Amino acid sequence: MRVAVLGGGYAGLLVTRKLEERLPPGDELVLVDETGDHLVQHELHRLLRYPDLVEDVSIPLTELTERADVREATVEDVDTDGRVVQLDDGTLDYDVGVVALGSQTADYDIPGVAEHATPLKRIEHAAALRREFFDVVDTGGGTVVVAGAGLAGIQTAGELAALAEGEGVADAVEIVLVEQADAVAPTFPARFREAAHDALADCGVRIETGTTVTAVGEDDVETDAGSFRYDALAWTGGIRGPDALGGERRDVRADLRLDERTFVVGDAARVVDADGERVPASAQAAVRASPTVAKNVERVLNAARNDEAAAHLEKWAFETPGWLISVGDDAVAQLGPEVFRGTAANVVKSSVGLTYLAEHGSLRAALRVLREELGDERVVPEP
Structure with a gap:
């Protein structure tokens, strides 16, 4: 029997690792990924300031798996x-099959976005935004706009503001964060939203909420509140499904099953969990859903061996201990009802990244990221 896992992101990698433990030796496990590398997406924005971290946040899948056949290829369609x-x-x-192809940045067919804006989904996007930032610096300064104030947009704007501060050009380069909703992080609890807003303001980001982008030109952003000039534009304004699924995020219930023999997990899915709640698209949700998918794949396979339909699949309910984001050198953490910033939040944020990299990447990669985040050369010596 063959299990195909499509996508080597958070969900795809973790499902694969679980299946390596659960499947009998005679079953074939194939992991297909476009790049052949696992990207630690929650650290991608760090490459705007620390491009040398690229090898630590992009790890060959062959180093992270044991028995899976890793196949580097682009998935074009799933029948x-x-x-x-x-x-x-x-x-x-x-x-x-397990579809874990993640998501792509949505431009909502807004004229000019695809031509003029840079998303932040891949390593090359981070490199492009960093080049564009320094192009602005080299021409004497200007405005860098980040469109979309979800978690990715907040972290991108904060990192760019910290980069400007670190380069001594904060007075010459303005970072503007534009959001259609009336608040940053609009889908999150009020206290978390407020803390994120304050952290952005404290690091010098100009925040324009309640502002809908209607078109993008070569050097100006048009909105329902008027237009303003930009010199570089990052687009983090939403997500859509992968091209292999027709650009759609597929709806699934709590067992994560798309049909009798196919599951979908991670950002490629729109999940209503066992509690009847819509699950947010996030790395945290992808990681937490993966064990349930692996267990259900095993049950479906066992039933298929006997030409039976699997029954009583496990149902998944999303439970989160909280939310964490970095905002430049600051961080915002919500653990239970408590929301806090500063050193304590940074320690929690860095510890989560350290744990993930140490478990699913390498200890050295984890320590290098931690050293850069905390600015402490004593954390780990250079090789």
Whole structure:
């Protein structure tokens, strides 16, 4: 029997690692990923300031798996009825499939966004935004706009503001964060939103909420409140499904099953959990759903061996201990009802990153990221 896991992000990697433990030796486990590397997405914004971290936040999947066959290819289409995956270099059939292809940045068909804005989903995006920032510096300064004030937008704006401060050009380069809703982090609890707003303001970000982008030109952003000039534009204004799913995020219930033999997990899914709650698209949700998917894949496979339909699949309920974001050198943490910033929040944020990298990457990579975040050369010596 063959299990195909499509995508090597948080969900795809963790499902694969669980299945390596659960599947019998005779079953084939294939992990397909476009780059062949696992990107630690929650640290991607750090590359705006610390480009040398690139090798520590992008880790070859062959180093993170044991028995899976890692195949580097682009998934172009998934035929769940025929259980066939169309790749850019051929096809792959499966007995049970897991679609964990993540999401892409949505431009909502706003004129000019695709042509003029840079998203922040890949390493090359971070490198491009960093180049664009320094182009602004080299021409004497200007305005860098970040469109979209979800968690990614907040972290991007904060990192750019910290980069400007660190380069001594904070007076010449203005960072502007634009958000359609009336608050930053609009889908999060009020105290978290307020703390994130204050952290952004404290690091010098100009915040424009209640502002809808309607078009983007070569050097100006048009909004329902008027237009303003920009010199570099980052777009973090929402997500859509992967191209292999027609750009749609697929709706699934708490067992994460798309059909009898196919599951979908991570940002590619729109999940209503066992409590009837809509689950937010986040790395945290992808990580927490992965064990349930692995268990259900095993149950479906066992039933398929006997030509039976699997029954009584495990249901998943999303529970979160809180939320963490970095805002430049600051951080905002919500653990239970408590929201805090500063040193304590930074320690929690860095510890979460350290734990993830140490468990799923390498200890040295984890310590290098921690050293850069805390600015302490004593954390780990250079090799």
